[in-house]
Amino acid sequence: MSKSELIEHLISNNQNFSSEFSGQGVAGVAAKKLLILTCMDSRVIPHEIFGLELGDVKVVRNAGGQLNPEVENDIVLASHLLNCHTIIIMPHTKCAMASMPLADVQKNLANLTSKDFSNFTPRMIEDADSKLRADVESLQNNTLIRDGVNVLGAIYDVDTGLVNWIS
Ligand SMILES: [Zn+2]
Numbered sequence: 001m002s003k004s005e006l007i008e009h010l011i012s013n014n015q016n017f018s019s020e021f022s023g024q025g026v027a028g029v030a031a032k033k034l035l036i037l038t039c040m041d042s043r044v045i046p047h048e049i050f051g052l053e054l055g056d057v058k059v060v061r062n063a064g065g066q067l068n069p070e071v072e073n074d075i076v077l078a079s080h081l082l083n084c085h086t087i088i089i090m091p092h093t094k095c096a097m098a099s100m101p102l103a104d105v106q107k108n109l110a111n112l113t114s115k116d117f118s119n120f121t122p123r124m125i126e127d128a129d130s131k132l133r134a135d136v137e138s139l140q141n142n143t144l145i146r147d148g149v150n151v152l153g154a155i156y157d158v159d160t161g162l163v164n165w166i167s
Pocket residue numbers: 039040041063064065092094095096097
């Protein structure tokens with residue numbers, strides 16, 4: 001197997017990380033009893049945004065930082081077994097998932113690749129604000145989630161670094 005320059009770089013950095021590693025004994029449950037659902041966007045770095053440390057928080061990511069049945073199961077599980085008492089759903093501004101309708105995505109990908117994307121249905125977000133509110137409400141109303149869990153919604157601003165909480 002040949003490794004690209006990038007992978008060699010990652011391996012080297014990881015060896016440095018490991019040589020100074022001091023996370024032995026950090027518990028697998030989140031120390032802050034916190035879970036963040038956010039987007040896979042490379043501008044969103046939850047630990048830095050909130051000043052969190054190794055072991056503090058569970059992070060679930062996907063395209064858009066949005067609830068779907070799979071993610072909802074993960075969060076229900078984490079609320080009970082991983083002590084996550086606070087859940088923050090945090091999409092961000094300028095998210096590609098909210099930038100165009102599904103039909104346009106399918107058309108663009110088809111043009112780009114000459115492949116048929118008509119059955120490809122990523123969860124594009126029509127209205128970011130109402131989608132976030134619906135996701136928060138849906139999770140709050142999930143009867144299987146740990147009693148008393150606090151579900152919050154927020155939008156991370158990729159231009160200012162500020163998290164704007166929805167009420
Ligand atoms: Zn995004």
